[in-house]
Amino acid sequence: MTKNLYLWVIPLLPLVGAAINGLFGRRFKNAMVSAVALLFTAVSFGWAAWAVYSVWPGGATAHIETLPFPWITAGSFSAPFGFYLDQLSMIMVLVVTGVGFLIHIYSVGYMSHEGGYYRFFAYLNLFMFFMLTLVLANNYLLMFVGWEGVGLASYLLIGFYFLKDSAANAGKKAFIVNRIGDFAFLIGMFLLIQHFGSLNYDTVFGKIAEAHFSPEVGWGFFTITALCLMFGATGKSAQVPLYVWLPDAMEGPTPVSALIHAATMVTAGIYMIARSHAIFNLAPHALEIVAIIGCLTAIFAATMGLAQTDIKRVLAYSTVSQLGYMFLACGVAAYAAGIFHLMTHAFFKALLFLGAGSVIHAVGGEQDMRRMGGLRTKIPVTFWVVTIATIAIAGIPPFAGFFSKDQILGAVFHSPYGGPVIWAVGVITAGLTSFYMFRLWFMTFFGEYKPDADLGDAHLAPTAHAASAHGADAHGSGHDDGHGHGGVHESPWVMLAPLVILAVLSVAGGWVGIPEFIGGNNKIEHFLAPVMESPAVAGEQPAPAMKVLDPISRPEEKPTNEELLLAGTSVAAAIFGFFFAWLLYYKKPELPDRITSKIHGIYTMVLHKYYVDEGYGAIFVKPLLALSTVVFWRGVDQGVIDGLVNGAGATSKGIGNELRRMQSGNIRSYAAWVAIGGAAVLAYMIWLGVK
Amino acid sequence: MVHQVLFIVFGLICVAGAINLLLQRHPINSALSLVVVMASLALIYLLLGAEFVAAIQVIVYAGAIMVLFVFVIMLLNAGEEERTRGSRVALILGVPGVIILAATVGWLLVTGSGQLGSVTIASSDFGETHAIARLLFKDFLLPFEITSVLILIAIMGAVVLGKRES
């Protein structure tokens, strides 16, 4: 606690890299740009690793460092530049820097033929800076700086191909939808300031602990604050109702999708809820709502993923669905399970996205799965890593996804905020996840390679990618020029190496959380325990609701049979999903069309993502646009403001015009004016005399 | 009594001449009416005992200036006035303004006439020429000399302005 680890260096290094690349990168060669970016990211990762090692395994209190100069002091409120290293942020910082570093390496290969190379790495480093600020901050306000900053970086990177309308619009959509959530986050922060007078973690959580609040029964202060924070998290972590930006965000280059929209930025909301667990634990209603939203998002997105034909879109909906799982975990107060799933998801989702990028690179820019197939033999390394990732996400042991998903589902089943119904929905979602992931796997790697498959059906995916599949992805067009051949080829080693590393992590990453009933000792939960347990709970008789929340204090008398049964059910669901995918997309490929023609109505609705985007457009966007155009633009801006300014000009002109009539050139009128003037003077003198 | 009657007679002649000046359309008639006005004014000056002023009124004003006017009218062969659209300002603002002023002044004078006294010819040496000359060449010498320069300038100006462009 006393040793100064200079934690501020960790976020600062990528910022320096971003500045160098941003200001001077235009003149650098590609090699120089990537060297700068990789260097700073690598050193940041190394520093983070050293810092974690220094405070390992961490105690009951966090390691806090504050910079000596103040940031904000306004009356009684002050916010410092402070950095907070406890077990939770240790995990987050290692995930962010580690996975970030791997994706940087991958991008060197993936973006090598792209224009704006230096811009990409500058933005990527900028993103790392903001994300690290977010996870290392010691107060909500600094976290909010990082929060907004990653939104900005996301906007810049989604709209990287800014000349494309769809990409620019997607960037705007992401930023604006995020802002809606941020507004709620701000309200939550204001409530915290009002109640606690500070936004520092130790101040707020310490006061909560001292005061020994009992969980609220109704809708009091903590519930409202928690709901505001949760709404902010739904924006950043793409939950219902603010998830609509994430599928469109696939317009950005694939490494961006991997880093920001799978592994790190979207997890910020989960991190924030886990960090605020003290507040959430006191607001049972809020937890229920979190759980319901998480569950709803998970299954909703899974159904949408079933019908998508663009490989990245499937992964996007999968991300939304898995984030729903994490939200659900937080909603049943199993924060450790949520963070565990966050970590494993980072590994296999990043691997899936990077693998998809590798596939897209191999087929020269095509992203529609109906034009892929049979790539197993052509790009074997990619095939194997994607296979590992698919098995991991499907939740089949002993790969990573199984352990984290099982922990979540187990917590859901036993929690008063979850219960068997939500657990069942979770299991069904697991089955759907397995189904659509293996569907992707089969469609991409098995069958025969059909690059010229007919996509012309009117009712198929109306995304921009399907409509303009050839060369729509600027990456693709660049690639065709670069390689100039029509063959499918494996990616260069600079892209494959991170894939392999991530594959290893996807296999082994779950082994830190092997639950007791199988024989492990659930290292990650014990690791996070000091964070998740507030000291007050450990010392005294907890309220009955809280007793169940705390996974550690769950008594060991829970029968392991039940645990095994729950785990077995989810594995069975996963295998069912695999079976159906094998049936529909390998054994009898004509079945899907027959099925979709039978349920044409439902299929169309799912294909169009339940018309949510259209709904939002009609309910929110159109009226706001109309209001803005009619009232604010025409009414206020043109009418009032321009009217005032122009009116002032017109008035002077008018007055001048009237006064001009005195200069008529007509002598008699001049004579008349003279006479009038003289008469006026005389009258005045007479009046003076009379007085 | 006699003075009052005389004053009224000559005053009426004055006003009649002035009104005629306005009403006539040909400028020569207006000029002749003006001569009438000046002549009756000269008589009124006599009533006031201003002999010298009456004399120079007839000699200079009626005799020289009005003759000049008549010369110019005849030279330019100005015909009758046409009706043209004039200035609305003059009609709308000017005329009522002046009427109001005249009425005000008149009213003031009539109501205040009690404070003012009446005018008589006190002594026969009041408006005498040599008294005026004494004033002119002693107290008002500077203005006198300046006016002579003014006349010189006026002559030069008139000559220059009247010359034909050649």
Place this chain on the structure above:
Amino acid sequence: MVPLSWYLILSAVLFCLGVFGFLLKRNIITIFMSIELMLNAVNLSFVAFANYWNTHLDKLPSGAQMVPLSGHVFVFFVMVVAAAEAAVGLAIIISVFRTRETLNVDRVNLLKL
């Protein structure tokens, strides 16, 4: 015997008639003559007051000094200036007539904006 105010009223009436002529007539020369009429009216007023002060010198406010005959002298100067002005003015009218071929004052409106 004749109240001073009568002379002043006559002077005012003549002056106003002169202003009317100045405003309403269209011929330049007639306008000029109206100006002369105004000047004459003022002359009358001066002479009347000269006579008045001659007999009612006690009515002056204390401390003010006046030579009653200066009214006549002033009339003298007015006439001199009127003569000069008439000469120059008529010369201007002649030159205007030469260029504009008209004596109608409404036609001389080249300075119109």
